[in-house]
Amino acid sequence: MMTNHPTRLEGALDLRAFLAEVKAAGELQEISRAHWNLEIGALTELFAEQTPTPALLFDEIPDYPHGRRVLSNVLFSPLRQALALGVSTDLRGIPLVQEVKNRLAQLKPIAPEEVKDAPVVQNVAQGNDVNVLNFPAPQWHEKDGGRYIGTFDAVICRDRDSGYINAGTYRVQVHDEKTVGLWIIPGKHGNLIAQKYWSRGEDCPFLILCGVPPSMILASAVGIPWGISEFDFLGGLLDTAIPIVKGSATGLPMPAFAELVLEGVAPPPEKVSRPEGPFGEWPGYYASGTIDRPVVRVSTIYHRDDPIITGDPPLKTYLNTDIYMHIRAANIWSSMERAGIPDVKGVWFPRQGRFVVVVAIRQRYSGHARQVGYGVLATRDGGRDTRMIVVVDDDIDITNINDVLWAMASRWDPKRQSEMVDVPASDLNPTVTPEQKAANDMVSSCIIVDACRPYGRRNEFPAVSSVSSEYRQMVLKQWAHLFGKQL
Structure with missing residues (x-):
């Protein structure tokens, strides 16, 4: 049975409560007068x-009044x-993933609950009062094609046939x-929904949440099956509506504690489109160039007093892999x-690599490690653009890259214990060639690395020579003063 402390739920559902706890933990840096153009x-x-x-909270941004903030x-x-x-908040590493x-x-979807009063509707701009430029959207990277207000956002739409949100x-x-x-x-899913409207010559309604509760960004970034709304999924995960x-204008739902929401419609792109990009994306490159893409005509803006734009400009993968690490790893494990697939241990x-996945198993049969590799690829969070899947024995600490590389160096034979497979790719993947893009041949390759002891001789494989975990703890307890803390 899942249980939640009320204040923990507040931090998950309300960015202001979240920031209060982050500040109390000493993890918030407040910065004044950094410019929206590149400095942020x-x-x-x-x-x-x-x-x-x-976490960085920017205020007093040039050209904007005090209180128009970026996080x-x-x-x-x-x-x-x-x-x-x-x-x-005491959980770390694999225990947090677990x-x-x-x-x-245990998750059972819980439908959202409509409320009458909400902070997000403290301010509503419509008609001539609509002005997206009233909010300090940053120019994140030097060669971006413009200012991006949606990077750590949630874009809401409704399937026209089923009503699925x-x-x-x-x-x-x-x-x-x-x-x-x-x-x-x-x-x-958002693209599939929009295409249904556009194929009939209809505008697709959207809400764009530019300042989101922290739990909403995790729900909107994880792979959830078609037909299950992220609102229902998140309700089940938190065990509350x-x-x-x-x-x-659209009747689409928005979290009551959202910070800033744009409401509007996207006409079919063959009718209305504008040059978009380039933008520094998740691989650490300006991967997609400038291309005519759909637009959303904004008819209404909702925002809290002193709204906060939540931002996640993609950086080199080793700098912002952490963001979705735990929930995506948990989703792959659960899938x-x-x-x-038995005895997955983590x-x-x-x-060091957002699209490298490491799995620890307790081997049960020949081919178990390869099955796990393909199992990762069969999931929504492990199947697209993945470059490498490394499967190791459960004596390896998969949160320690040095231990993982040691297993690869000492237990993996590249010729006998590797498989190269094709995987779906996005056009942000810098290894996809222009010819592939022109032919809509959007695939790249992934290597499955079986870095486990070979199953047939696992019992004869040389024993590891390092200090056993039990004796390690005994020595650390006795000699803790030498290390400054008990490890």
Whole structure:
């Protein structure tokens, strides 16, 4: 049975409550007078290079009144991810992944609950009062094609046939006072929904949450089956109904504690489109160039007093892999358990590579490690753009990249214990060639690395020579004063 402390739920559902706890934990850096043009983006990257990495709250941004704020590096610590997920902030590493995985295994979707009064509707702008430029959307990277108000966002739309509500994280560029550009990777649920409207010559209604509760960003970024709304999924994960209000023009739901929401419609792109990009994306490159893409005509803006834009400018993968690490690893682990793959002991995304997945198993039969590799690829969170899947024995600490590389160096024979497979790719993947893009041949390759002891001679494989875990703890307890703390 899942249980949540009320204050933990507040931190998951309300960005203000979340920030209060983050500040109390000493993980919030408040910065005044950094410019929206490149400075905020540069400081975000420079702080991301530091360990630990604080959340950054920017205020007094030039050209904007005090209180129009930007938050970045939002979830760059286990404590902040735990707060966003409504679980104990004492959890770290695999225990945190396991707690989320257990919640996913027990999850029963809970529909959101509409409320009458909500902070997000403290201010409503319509008609001539609509002006997206009233909010300090940053120019994140030097060669970006413009200012991006949607990077750590949730874009809400409704399937026209079933009524299914989807929330996804897609990039949103500011074009002018009443127009933003929207780009959704083909195949994502938001794109499939929009295509249904556009194929009939209809406008697709959207809500764009530019300042989101921390739990909502995790729900909108994880792979959830078609037909299950992220609102219902998140309600089940937190074991409480998500409070919502509905947009006056579209009837689409928005979290009651959202900070800033744009409401509007996207005409079919063959009727209306504008150049979008380039934008520094998740691989660490300007991967997609400038292309005519759909736009959203904004008819209404909702925002709290002193709204906060939540920002996640993609950096080199080793700088912001942490953001979705725990929930995506938990989702892959849970999916493999549901598929009947036994004795998976942990799933992890090394910080050094966002699309490298490491799995620890207790081997039960020949081919078990390869089955796990294919099992990762069969999941929504492990199947697209994945470059490498490393499967190791459960004596390896998969949260320690040095231990993983040691297993690869000493237990993996590249010729005998590797498989190369094709996987779906996005056009942000810099290895996809122009010819592939022109032919819509959107695939790349992935290597499955079986870095386990060969199953047939696992019992004869040389024993590890390092200090046993039991004796390690005994020595550390006796000699703790030499290490400054008990490890």
